Amino acid sequence: MHRIIFLLCFIFCSSVSALDCQQIPDSDIFPGDQFWYPVNSSDYVRIPPNFNCTYVIKAPITSSQVLYGSVLLTNLLKGVNDYMIVTDSLGAKTTLKYRSDSFLNYDIFPGKQISIQVVTKSVDMYSQFLIQVSYSKVKVGSTVQMKTGGALNYVNLATLKGFDPVLQNSITVQGNEPISMSLATSRYMYPTLYLYHSYIIDGDFYNQTSVHRLIDFEQSAPFVSLNNRVTLVTFQTDAYYATAAVLNPVSEANNFEYLTSQASVDGELDKVAFNPYLKPEACQVLAVDSKQIIMNSLNFDEEITSSCVAQVVTGPPNNSSQLLLDLTTARGLMPYTFNLKYFSVIAKGCSFSFTVKSPEQ
Incomplete structure (x- = not known):
């Protein structure tokens, strides 16, 4: 025993x-x-x-x-x-x-x-x-050069996927100066899991100045790189649609207190509000999965004065932008349809909000 x-x-x-x-x-x-x-x-x-x-x-x-x-x-x-x-x-x-x-x-x-x-x-x-x-093994994607002028630089995150037989894990975007990145997502259906397992590198895999999760920039201040290139990466095996990373040269973003982005989502109404203080604010509206944006409503929080700037312009807000609609005189035109993939809204000297959606596909 x-x-x-x-x-x-x-x-x-x-x-x-x-x-x-x-x-x-x-x-x-x-x-x-x-x-x-x-x-x-x-x-x-x-x-x-x-x-x-x-x-x-x-x-x-x-x-x-x-x-x-x-x-x-x-x-x-x-x-x-x-x-x-x-x-x-x-x-x-x-x-x-x-x-x-x-x-x-x-x-x-x-x-x-x-x-x-x-x-x-x-x-x-x-x-x-x-x-x-x-x-x-990571499927390292290609390097693309940032476009200039009236073209909006963005990456539809549905084109990146973790270990897919067709799609790549990453894409690198090269600019001529540091880059500002903002997220265009739904304000109601947060792709939390996807963004948690997705990243932005200041640099690329072989030269990583810093690495951040994309979830850190959900409805937050944009990410600003130190280098002239950034790399977007995901290891999430499930793709999420109606989400994009929008990229601007930092000199373009510095013209505004905030330069943010908003996705226009199929069948969903999303609200964007402005309250500019010292510098103008701007928001880039992107129909990630559509080619049409409907501005459904427009509301000013105060009486419109001559100092108020509320404009919809083409492309990202820069010297190539052209006026599409003066919102100070457009309240009676809502809902207003833009047959465009993207545009920017600029606000200065007044507080207002609007809602956008895209038609269901």
């Missing part, structure tokens, strides 16, 4: 004490590879007391390929004082406890790494965990 108990204890204690801090060997980092932490076991692993290990998982870039890593972390912590600290590939830190989510997904952005620190205290609470890592 004592021999059986000893044998069971030996097997159990060996399985727990076998847990170490082994990292993924470089030889196991290649497209299509899957790796499980710890000890490459696909079963949940018991964590012994007084365990403290930081697993560092990287997605390297070489001259021949750009790698992306996907991490599935299973959190089965039981101890009140046990925890994990996850530092994602953009540097954001999250502390996980026994009441945190059990299954969490993380991107490892190409050229970066993620770290997961696993800590248990002296009391054995039978905590468990598992880290699954999958590697894929």
Whole structure:
């Protein structure tokens, strides 16, 4: 009987004490590879007391390929004082406890790494965990030159998709000066998951000045690059329509307090409001999936004076723009149909709002 108990204890204690801090060997980092932490076991692993290990998982870039890593972390912590600290590939830190989510997904952005620190205290609470890592080769898209004059520069994000047999993961846009990027999305159907797994690089994969999630710029101030090129990237496998990244030379954007963008969505009414203070404001309205924009309503918050500028102009707002409609005299014309893919609205010296939609396809 004592021999059986000893044998069971030996097997159990060996399985727990076998847990170490082994990292993924470089030889196991290649497209299509899957790796499980710890000890490459696909079963949940018991964590012994007084365990403290930081697993560092990287997605390297070489001259021949750009790698992306996907991490599935299973959190089965039981101890009140046990925890994990996850530092994602953009540097954001999250502390996980026994009441945190059990299954969490993380991107490892190409050229970066993620770290997961696993800590248990002296009391054995039978905590468990598992880290699954999958590697894929990024389909790096083409580099396009920004257009000038009256053409609006934008990327329909439905043309980018994660690991699709046809579509690319990325596109790089090259300008002659730093670039301002604003998102044109629906104000009601936020593509949260898509934008969370989509990114903008200030630069490109091989020269990353900074990397940001697109979700950070949803209904927010535009992103402004330091370089003359930016790269839009997604690892989301589900495409989302009626969403675009609109790009302007920074000198064009600097003419306004805010130069933003708004998608005109099929069958949906979206509102844009202006309240310019010192400098004029402008919004670029883009029918992402249509070729027609209907301005459905127009409302001024105050009496219109001679200092009020409220204009719809062609293209992005620059020296090539032409007047389409003076909104100070257009309230009786609503709804007004523009047979255009995009236009800009400029506001100065007065507060007003309007709604837009595109016809259902």
